[in-house]
Amino acid sequence: MxxxxxxxxxxxxxxxxxxxxxxxxxxxxxxxxxxxxxxxxxxxxxxxxxxxxxxxxxxxxxxxxxxxxxxxxxxxxxxxxxxxxxxxxxxxxxxxxxxxxxxxxxxxxxxxxxxxxxxxxxxxxxxxxxxxxxxxxxxxxxxxxxxxxxxxxxxxxxxxxxxxxxxxxxxxxxxxxxxxxxxxxxxxxxxxxxxxxxxxxxxxxEEGDYKSEEDIENKLVDLFRNKERMYFMACSSQNIDRLVSVYRACKRSGRIFVIDPYTALVLHKLKKISAHIPQFDWGENMRIFFVPNSYTDKMAEDKSLFKFKSAKITYDQMQGVRNRLVIKDSYLTKQIFSKKGHLEGTTLIYSMWDGYFPGVKGFWEKNHVSVLHVHCSxxxxxxxxxxxxxxxxxxxxxxxxxxxxxxxxxxxxxxxxxxxxxxxxxx
Ligand SMILES: [Zn+2]
Ligand SMILES: [Zn+2]
The missing domain is CATH 3.60.15.10 (Ribonuclease Z/Hydroxyacylglutathione hydrolase-like)
Known part of the structure; x- marks a missing residue:
């Protein structure tokens, strides 16, 4: 051979x-x-x-x-x-x-x-x-x-x-x-x-401070139990293990994980593969913000967006429950919060490989958002x-x-x- x-x-x-x-x-x-x-x-x-x-x-x-x-x-x-x-x-x-x-x-x-x-x-x-x-x-x-x-x-x-x-x-x-x-x-x-x-x-x-997905989930629960602040969560929409960790931490701490339609669709597509993957219709710990980006437009065009309507949360509704939210970061979501001056007192949890961080660091610094790195390989x-x-x-x-x-x-x-x-x- x-x-x-x-x-x-x-x-x-x-x-x-x-x-x-x-x-x-x-x-x-x-x-x-x-x-x-x-x-x-x-x-x-x-x-x-x-x-x-x-x-x-x-x-x-x-x-x-x-x-x-x-x-x-x-x-x-x-x-x-x-x-x-x-x-x-x-x-x-x-x-x-x-x-x-x-x-x-x-x-x-x-x-x-x-x-x-x-x-x-x-x-x-x-x-x-x-x-x-x-x-x-x-x-x-x-x-x-x-x-x-x-x-x-x-x-x-x-x-x-x-x-x-x-x-x-x-x-x-x-x-x-x-x-x-x-x-x-x-x-x-x-x-x-x-x-x-x-x-x-x-x-x-380097191995980093958090050794496992379980460590990550527990650290997030510790953070989320403090009800004084809103969190942004930077993680990949296709890192399913991480999305599960965040969702579980939200459930354990009584928070709402706000995802974008793209992430909701990814999770939905995998529903038939595993019954343990969180879904948009699992109740109050998950909501979808219809961020007006090209991905959402594409889903509106082919009508797949409609399916997620029941879990929709609007920008104004988010303001009403600010300190219960963990918002999945996307380029436009953070821009909208920034433009409206609503990033004050927010923390970003950076949950991706640190090598990618320099590319986004400037935005968060400019908006005075504190950053925590919570990730494992x-x-x-x-x-x-x-x-x-x-x-x-x-x-x-x-x-x-x-x-x-x-x-x-x-x-x-x-x-x-x-x-x-x-x-x-x-x-
Ligand atoms: Zn790989
Ligand atoms: Zn590889």
Missing amino acids: KLTIHRGSEEIGGTCVELQSGGSRVLIDFGLPLVDENREQFDFSRFKGKSKDELILSGVLPRIKGLYEGEQPTVNAVLLSHPHQDHYGLLSFINSRIPVYLSEGCKELIEVSHFFGQTNYEAGNVRPVTVWEPFQEGDFNVTPYLVDHSGFAALAFLIEAEGKRIFYSGDFRAHGRKGILFDNMLRRPPQNVSYLLLEGSMMGR GHAYIDDLKKFVRAIEPEFIIPIHTFFPEKYPELFGDNVMIVKDGEMVEI
């Missing part, structure tokens, strides 16, 4: 791995890079309007024969681990005859993102998988594992061919709302794994990675999704096999 890491052997983002056995080829993930060649933030708009060939020449698209539109497809399928752009962001370029295997939750979120123009990928030729149920694709037998991650319904893959077993960890962690999946994996790890492709996002990063801590490796006991560990592959040997022992981007290795 042959393994090629097209990208991701020494960076986080843009992940793409290829396996080849006999006449079969599968790709795992096909993500947009997060950094450019200078390790500065990758800016895809620089490449707008460029053709596939130009994108290959500039290194944005990996050179993979039989993958792209306009040539005879020779790649059997793509296995997609989860709905983060650094794993699926380039899929719109692949030949639409090549099927993409993904989780049902992943499909829903990509469809929402496509509807709002956040991705060109339409999730057209997709095959939703059943977790823990093996399927055959060409010479490969694939078993999808559900894992805990900040991306929803994230998968790891066990891939078997030629008597070898490869385990692709995908992005995962042990400290989210589905940490039980990690514990189960330690108790019943996949057996006889020859090669473990292991993510290492946390290498070179979407990725496994080093100690959890070690536990994971000890449980699986792979013959070899191959670093992926990390800026520090060279740290693996000191952490996991001398069975680490470093594979460079673009290098095809026999395994």
Whole structure:
């Protein structure tokens, strides 16, 4: 069997791995890079309007024969681990005859993102998988594992061919709302794994003050019980674990979580996947402010907005219950509050990766809003990675999704096999 890491052997983002056995080829993930060649933030708009060939020449698209539109497809399928752009962001370029295997939750979120123009990928030729149920694709037998991650319904893959077993960890962690999946994996790890492709996002990063989603929820309850102030909450509308933490904290402290229609739609789409995801019609702890932005307009146009009318809260109504509110931050919501002079005495809870904060810091400072950082990582801590490796006991560990592959040997022992981007290795 042959393994090629097209990208991701020494960076986080843009992940793409290829396996080849006999006449079969599968790709795992096909993500947009997060950094450019200078390790500065990758800016895809620089490449707008460029053709596939130009994108290959500039290194944005990996050179993979039989993958792209306009040539005879020779790649059997793509296995997609989860709905983060650094794993699926380039899929719109692949030949639409090549099927993409993904989780049902992943499909829903990509469809929402496509509807709002956040991705060109339409999730057209997709095959939703059943977790823990093996399927055959060409010479490969694939078993999808559900894992805990900040991306929803994230998968790891066990891939078997030629008597070898490869385990692709995908992005995962042990400290989210589905940490039980990690514990189960330690108790019943996949057996006889020859090669473990292991993510290492946390290498070179600090763990931060809050260790788990549960810590976050408890901290928020402490804050929210003080009824003297209104909170803004900056978090991603697709980080479902975090939205659940905020909702639960609001419920426990008698507050109202005010979301925008876009977030309400995301939650609503996932209702059929899990009954534990908070919904707009769950009662007084959740309300929707119809912020007049382009997303809301789009929902008004296709009439999906109408569904959420029963949970609507107006700006004036919000003023009446100010100090009970936790308002999900969106660009326009904060502008409206600022213009009306209503941000006085408010606190922003910044619940995203700190690397994004400099971009918004100025606004909150100008409006004299105090800021608290309450966040935890979407990725496994080093100690959890070690536990994971000890449980699986792979013959070899191959670093992926990390800026520090060279740290693996000191952490996991001398069975680490470093594979460079673009290098095809026999395994
Ligand atoms: Zn990732
Ligand atoms: Zn991810």
